[in-house]
Amino acid sequence: MNISQVSKKYQLSADTLRYYEKIGIIPTVTRDSNGNRMYSEQDLNWVYFAKIMRKAGVSVNALVEYIALFQTGREQSMAQRQAILLEEKRKLEEQIDNLNEALSFLNTKIDDNAEHLAKFEERLDEKNHKTV
Template sequence: MTIAEVSKQYGLSADTLRYYERIRLIPSVRRKDNGIRDYSESDCNWVEFIKCMRAAGIQVEALIEYVALFQQGDNTREARKQILLEQREQLLARMEDMQRTLERLNKKIAHYDECLQYAEENLRKSGSSQ
């Protein structure tokens, strides 16, 4: 696939894909004779993995380390697993923070709903007494 096709399929700009390749988040993409990138299925799997991890807020530095370890082979499995475990803990903490924020927002919204309902009831009462 060309960079334009990958960009469209994964909703990432071509600049982002080039950046990910430059910082080695995506292993080097093969190029055609004319120099155009030719993304393989494996390359696309990396793009999908990186996009998913970034959407979850996983740090670029952790992903760079993970990819580098992956490229070193099977003897790095434990180190890669440790990176994923650490990132999962950080993600869980962020999710708990977000849950607390959501609960607070829900309470605020409920408060406004109550105020609006009270105001509407007062308007109806004052309108019916005229």
Template sequence: MNISKISQILGISYDTLRYYEKIGLIKNINRDKSGNRDYSEQDLNWIRFLLRLKKIKMPIEKIKIYADLRYIGDTTVKERRIMLEEQKEKLISQIDEIRESIDYLNNKIEVYNNMEGKNNDK
């Protein structure tokens, strides 16, 4: 698949794909006879994973480390797993904070609803 097709499938710009290559998140992209990028299905899946890491707010520095470990190979599986577990724990913590905030807001809304109900009784 050419860069145009990958860009369209993923909804990202050519510049983003080139930037990912430049900083080492994407490596070893095959080229066609004309020298144009020729992305494989495996490349597509890897870029999807990179976008997911960004979406879950993994810092770019950590994504770079993760990418480097991936390109080293299977000897780095443990390190990559640990990185994902750490990111998962951060997400769980954020979910807990959001739940606490929602509970707080619900209580405050209930107080206001009760106050409005008392005012309407007059």
């Protein structure tokens, strides 16, 4: 598969695929005689892995580190890779907590605004009754 086919299949831009290759998230892809990337099944597995890890919220930096550890030895780096994932999980949970706090604040503002508008509308209604 060429880069545009892979891009379409995985809904990742060609720039993203090139970037992932450049920083080591996916291994160097073989090129044809014209210098175009030709993705093998193994390359596609790496692209899929990168996509699902990013979708799971793993940062690019953590993913680079994770893959570098994986490539040094799957068994030897298991604990370190698990630690990376646990740290990424902690960061996501912190982000979720922050978003929930922001949402709560916004909901309060919406509720307060509705109450404020209702009071103002009462004043508008009182003025209409007084002038009639």
